[in-house]
Amino acid sequence: MRRLAYALPLAAALLASAWPTPADACGGTFCDAFPNALPVDQTGENVLFILEPGQVEVHIQIQYDPNTNAQKFAWMIPLPAVPEFAVGTELLFQELLRATVPTYGLNTTNEFCGDDSAGGSVSGDGTAGGTGGADTDGGGVDVVKIQTVGAFEVVVLAGKSAPELMQWLVDNNYQSIPEAEPILQQYLDEGNVLVALRLNHGENLKSIHPIVLRYAGADGCVPIRLTRIAAVDDMDIRVFALGNGRAIPTNYRHVLVNPLKLDWLNFAANYKEVISLAVDAFMAEGRAFVTEFAGASDILNTFAFHSDNWNNEVFAGLPAIEVVNQLNSQGLMDCFDSFFCQFNHPLLEGLLATYLPVPDGVLAEDFYSSLAAYEGQIDQALWGDGSGFAKDMLSRIIEPGTHARTLVETWPYLSRLYTTISPNEMTEDPLFLYNPQLPDVPNVRIANRFVRCDGYSTVTLPDGREVNLEPGMAWPDFQAEMPWEEDVDQMPPMGMPQPLIDNTPLIDKLLAEWNQQHSPPPPPTTTGEPTTGATSDGGGSATDSSGNDSSPMIWGGNEGSCGCTSDPRPGATGLLALLGLLGLRRRRARA
16 A cells, blocks of 8 residues: 655654663553643644743744645734744654653552452543835835745735725735724734734745744733634633743633543543633633643754754755655654655655755655655756755754754753633633742553452542542542632742632532542451552543544553562552652642
């Protein structure tokens, strides 16, 4: 079967090196379950901020409909100041999403019941250019800057009248959206400029890349008021921030989710539902964020978006028939025969389509794997001497990757915040600053389950709370008054969170009532020793569902060799030692 594929560079090697090496095989018993990451999702809005004194750098991942006509693609971004522009890298966002995705695990320990065959698992099946001066030819609209940035033509517009600005867009072949006019007027009244960007003529959707903007400012802002025109209910927004401390929302609330509402038996498969209901709770009112990760930025693997092997200079003067061989040697492409070609950078296919397009009637994998065989069909005029390809490779692949690596190596702290928001709630743009005094938030969360011989079990959550379950019982819904949110806080730029709602006493009271109603009978008098057992739970859960990689991250050994060592004490596993290094505490730390 012929196929043309896209993959992250070095993905297999990187993942293999990141997984723990197998320890002793478990023989005929079961190992403890390793954590499972929620599927990685790139939908919604994903934004990265770097805040320096008086300057903001923002990386925006451009989302688009793959069925859209490329020449009709356009974006509009309001900003408080005229920015500088640069090309961003999609690979940085993919690594941000992968490395910090919330990961849930459940370790199961079974009581020894006098028969080794009873030490099996208890089911908890999871789901897995240039610039120009002011131009007033458009009436009251000033064209402050026109620039080519990678695949985009970028125009910065200033003015006082939204109708005049929208007429300028129509006159210059941008699509007009009447619903945007009153929102644009708000931004103009606040002194903002408007950045309009669209694909240059001849570019295609495979050429779309993130955009980087640098401008004078004090805080990071996600301009979601314009987004509400085309948004859906409970749209995902993820904000990443690199800096010297943890990022916080300043004009939105911060929510700590009630962990009892997550389905721990199914690896938090209801994650997005819980987040949505928690941020919609009283005092959060749909305008709040949760922190999914806060910690050292070296959790990111810079090899995922940069390689010292990348070299654009060799393509200047290179014959067209040697292009793929050179890309193979740099690790940007794997294309060696007529059955398989793989692009290891998301922009490479678009660059080749521009400078070395596939001839009509020829399969792409056949052409790129055997350029010499099709030498007579190569459009030599498009390739030229290769200098155009070399220039675009530098500006679209090498320089963005180098800059991304520099950012990660410069700023030691990374934050990931997440919310779901509906159009009627998009009345205010969320703002972000740093608070270096706040504690870390790990993205790996592990619960421990002890199963008795009579089928009753107790699940101990990462914060130390214990939940009793009767035999065969699914994760409980608890009482109707059990809140979705544990805390709703206002986050200051210095000091600890200012609590607006603290549901901890209520949660503990309702949990105590639940445990009393579902307490196991007294255990029989036995002298048996406990053994560990593992779930064979497979799957991930919700929130991040991706078109790129929806498979869960599974840690562990091969079939027949569980790849872990179990401690014979109930609930004690080799994984718990690892989690100690990750800073998980027995009691909940307020974040």
